[in-house]
Amino acid sequence: MTGETRKNDADCPEKVILVGNPNVGKSVVFGRLTGRYVNVSNYPGTTVEITRGEVRDRGRLIEIIDTPGVYSLHPMSEDERVTRDILMAEPGSTVLQVCDAKNLRRSLMITAQLSEMCLPMVVVVNMVDEARERGVMPRIETLGAEIGVPVLGTVAVRGKGTDRLLALLPGARKSCVYIDYGEVIEGAVSEMEALIPEESPIGRRAIALMLLSGDDSLSSWLAAAISEGRIREMNDVRNRLVAHVGENVAYLVNQKRLQWTERLLVRLGIEEAGKSPHGLAQTIGRWSMDPVYGVPFLLVVLFVAYGFVGLFGAGTLVDLLQNRLFGDALIPAAKRVSEAIIPWEILRDFLTGDYGVISMALSYAVAIVLPIVGTFFFFFGILEDSGYLPRLAVMVDRIFKRIGCNGKAVLPLVLGLGCDTMATLTARILETRKERLIVTLLLALGIPCSAQLGVILGMLGGVGLLATVIWFGIVVGVIVLVGYLAAKVLPGESSDFIMEIPPIRLPQLGNLMVKTMARIEWYLREAVPLFVVGTVLLFVADRTGALGFIERVSEPLIVRVLDLPPKTAGVFLIGFLRRDYGAAGLYRMAQAGMLTHVQVLVSLVTMTLFIPCLANFLVIIKEHGMKVAIAMALFIFPFAIFVGAVVNFAIRHFGIAL
Amino acid sequence: MTEYGQDEILELIWSLRESSRPTRETILRNTQEESPESLLDELAAGGFVDLSSDEIRLTKTGEERARGIIRRHRLAEVLLANLFDLEDSQIENSACKFEHVLSEAVTESVCTFLGHPPVCPHGKAIPRSECCDKIRTEILPLVTRLTDAGLGDNVRIVFITPKSRKRLEKLSALGIVPGSRIRLLQRNPSYVLQIGETTVAVDRDITDEIFVKRT
Numbered sequence: 011m012t013g014e015t016r017k018n019d020a021d022c023p024e025k026v027i028l029v030g031n032p033n034v035g036k037s038v039v040f041g042r043l044t045g046r047y048v049n050v051s052n053y054p055g056t057t058v059e060i061t062r063g064e065v066r067d068r069g070r071l072i073e074i075i076d077t078p079g080v081y082s083l084h085p086m087s088e089d090e091r092v093t094r095d096i097l098m099a100e101p102g103s104t105v106l107q108v109c110d111a112k113n114l115r116r117s118l119m120i121t122a123q124l125s126e127m128c129l130p131m132v133v134v135v136n137m138v139d140e141a142r143e144r145g146v147m148p149r150i151e152t153l154g155a156e157i158g159v160p161v162l163g164t165v166a167v168r169g170k171g172t173d174r175l176l177a178l179l180p181g182a183r184k185s186c187v188y189i190d191y192g193e194v195i196e197g198a199v200s201e202m203e204a205l206i207p208e209e210s211p212i213g214r215r216a217i218a219l220m221l222l223s224g225d226d227s228l229s230s231w232l233a234a235a236i237s238e239g240r241i242r243e244m245n246d247v248r249n250r251l252v253a254h255v256g257e258n259v260a261y262l263v264n265q266k267r268l269q270w271t272e273r274l275l276v277r278l279g280i281e282e283a284g285k286s287p288h289g290l291a292q293t294i295g296r297w298s299m300d301p302v303y304g305v306p307f308l309l310v311v312l313f314v315a316y317g318f319v320g321l322f323g324a325g326t327l328v329d330l331l332q333n334r335l336f337g338d339a340l341i342p343a344a345k346r347v348s349e350a351i352i353p354w355e356i357l358r359d360f361l362t363g364d365y366g367v368i369s370m371a372l373s374y375a376v377a378i379v380l381p382i383v384g385t386f387f388f389f390f391g392i393l394e395d396s397g398y399l400p401r402l403a404v405m406v407d408r409i410f411k412r413i414g415c416n417g418k419a420v421l422p423l424v425l426g427l428g429c430d431t432m433a434t435l436t437a438r439i440l441e442t443r444k445e446r447l448i449v450t451l452l453l454a455l456g457i458p459c460s461a462q463l464g465v466i467l468g469m470l471g472g473v474g475l476l477a478t479v480i481w482f483g484i485v486v487g488v489i490v491l492v493g494y495l496a497a498k499v500l501p502g503e504s505s506d507f508i509m510e511i512p513p514i515r516l517p518q519l520g521n522l523m524v525k526t527m528a529r530i531e532w533y534l535r536e537a538v539p540l541f542v543v544g545t546v547l548l549f550v551a552d553r554t555g556a557l558g559f560i561e562r563v564s565e566p567l568i569v570r571v572l573d574l575p576p577k578t579a580g581v582f583l584i585g586f587l588r589r590d591y592g593a594a595g596l597y598r599m600a601q602a603g604m605l606t607h608v609q610v611l612v613s614l615v616t617m618t619l620f621i622p623c624l625a626n627f628l629v630i631i632k633e634h635g636m637k638v639a640i641a642m643a644l645f646i647f648p649f650a651i652f653v654g655a656v657v658n659f660a661i662r663h664f665g666i667a668l
Numbered sequence: 669m670t671e672y673g674q675d676e677i678l679e680l681i682w683s684l685r686e687s688s689r690p691t692r693e694t695i696l697r698n699t700q701e702e703s704p705e706s707l708l709d710e711l712a713a714g715g716f717v718d719l720s721s722d723e724i725r726l727t728k729t730g731e732e733r734a735r736g737i738i739r740r741h742r743l744a745e746v747l748l749a750n751l752f753d754l755e756d757s758q759i760e761n762s763a764c765k766f767e768h769v770l771s772e773a774v775t776e777s778v779c780t781f782l783g784h785p786p787v788c789p790h791g792k793a794i795p796r797s798e799c800c801d802k803i804r805t806e807i808l809p810l811v812t813r814l815t816d817a818g819l820g821d822n823v824r825i826v827f828i829t830p831k832s833r834k835r836l837e838k839l840s841a842l843g844i845v846p847g848s849r850i851r852l853l854q855r856n857p858s859y860v861l862q863i864g865e866t867t868v869a870v871d872r873d874i875t876d877e878i879f880v881k882r883t
Contacts, residue, residue: 081838081841081842082837082841084837112864112865113864113865113866115843115864116841116842116843116866119841141865144865146864146865224833257833258833258836260833260837261833261836261837261840264837264840264841264845265840265845268840268843268845296853299854299857299858299860299869300854301854301855301856301857304857400869403869404857404858404860404869405857405858406857407857407858407869407871408857408858416871417858417869506835506838506870506871506874507858507869507870507871507874508835508838508839508842508868508869508870508871508874509868509869509870510842510866510867510868510869511860511867511868511869512867513867
């Protein structure tokens, strides 16, 4: 702040919080306001954390806060709680509610709750185009007068109307909506209100209703703000109400809000419908989750993915960058330069030797990882923005039930094929701890990230189809088996599968590019330092003789149990840092003819089951705590080597020729 | 309580007739009434049963009375089993009480409400009545689980019997509440519903808890 306290013309809010149902375009609006990119996708619940950004309006700085989508501000899941809590934690903010024009009913349910919170607000009715296309566009001209706050219709993805957003904000005011919940509940509300301190962060009526609805997520706020005696009185008020109307207070309250919404919608009316084309998009949407057409549709998607990521990204682009750019041009050039200007051999080796930062770390990061990860994220972006992923969730729901999750787990698991670390963070969209743990474990254990997958498929391609099939079978088998067992062993419940299916939309190339770039940047920023660290570590270990020591110490395991050459120890060591980098090490060994076909398969199976990378491990600690992370590591590493040993033994015992 | 006892005996004769032959001996073996012999005599005196031969037969009036009892009992079973998911023992207990108290008008409403079900949960035939015949063209039940609703049919939610409060709240936040119009789009691989412009996929155990009426 500039220190000016211009109370009278302080018409511009300092903080604006974006609130709305899932998948109504809050993140797009956020992007339009701040010029900052946050993950925008056509998948309900992709924003799992609050994001902050800034916008300057006539010299004043406004902070914009993006929140996870909510179905209700009476929190039912972790992300809904995040949103409610931010509203309580940032008093004095203005709320910008983003609504979906074609689902205004549900959006207005949130409006009702925001009104009770007594926060100054404005309402943006987004996706006007989709509502008009379907002939369900409500007349919103009178909506502003009805709810007493400024209202604006937009198509945020196309930037229609969003230029008027900033000018709208100073007009924010508290809504005049008041819903009467009937004598009995209202009586309890006023009793409860009297017990809540006057200087509470949001309207007391809202807090009273939350407490009466049995919202136990408020308990930490209560403990801090209210004395124990009062809390007991509050419980008495609630218990008396429950004795009167039954447990389902929240439901009764919701019914009243719904009735208010229905009446309001009738008053608003619907715009004259234009033509309502039941277009191609809807047909694709239906087919993609049809019990019959859905499966071939999925196969086509996989085939296109393989063609784009596997053949084009991992084949053409990698070949171009690795062999042409790095192999023929950059590395020889770097060697010549370093020989010309660097007098010390050790430094030359450090940069361009066998374990050199340029020859190994950078060439690997840029030449192999970048094209594969880039093409994968681009393709994933298409899946996400088109709305296919929720439909995939519908297809796999019953299978995922077997491993203690439901269809919703498909988003983190598929994203894990791009980057396990990113996916582990996304596991937050799952509702129960049990589901989050299972998905985190499966990501860490069995889902290879795109960089690793590219390298692995490249190596297996050199060995043959049978090896590829065996590798694939083992990894899928391990995922299913461990998931199944984890579902049995882990305490807790799985959540209901209730998933909103967004309409199929044509992905916007602009958003797609921005998103892909953001993810690539994220990936490289996380991965490249680890490549360099790993390379330096290996270089130092090689020079000091530690590498030889590790090779000797791990020899019984590596050589006797897994039948691999001692040098593999160093590669596995890097595999602890980054699984894909380790895989790349194996790739070099295979290219140098140091590995037999059986050895390639055994080492790949073992490496695939390792924890993906140090960053992933750190994220597991962050999300689930040190104890869980260590328990997972203690399970995963021995288990990976065990499976490798079994594969080795089985192939040799049965004399399978690869 | 002789009327109550008489009802029980008539009911027993009807059920025995479905599987074997009702004789004095089998009735005495299967009944839980205290003085079945005298109840049988009462029924005979009232002209409900014919005791003249070894196999006990229902007279025309007896047949009609028994039919009503069986019908009420089995309809009650369907009501309790399908709608309220009660356990078998509880169903039996309550159904036994229902059969004595339901009036003809209420029975017809229940029958219509359930869609004139042909059999009870145990698979035994429910005697038809006029109400079933009158609506022969529309045999579809008035209220069904959403699971059994026709694909693409417009239906209205009558009530929801959710397992947990959380589930009820979640559904209501999506607009899935009694009174709202809904369409079942597909059953496999998951159940997909359409409410207004919202499409939602859910598990079968959820559609099982949503009861709908055709509009």
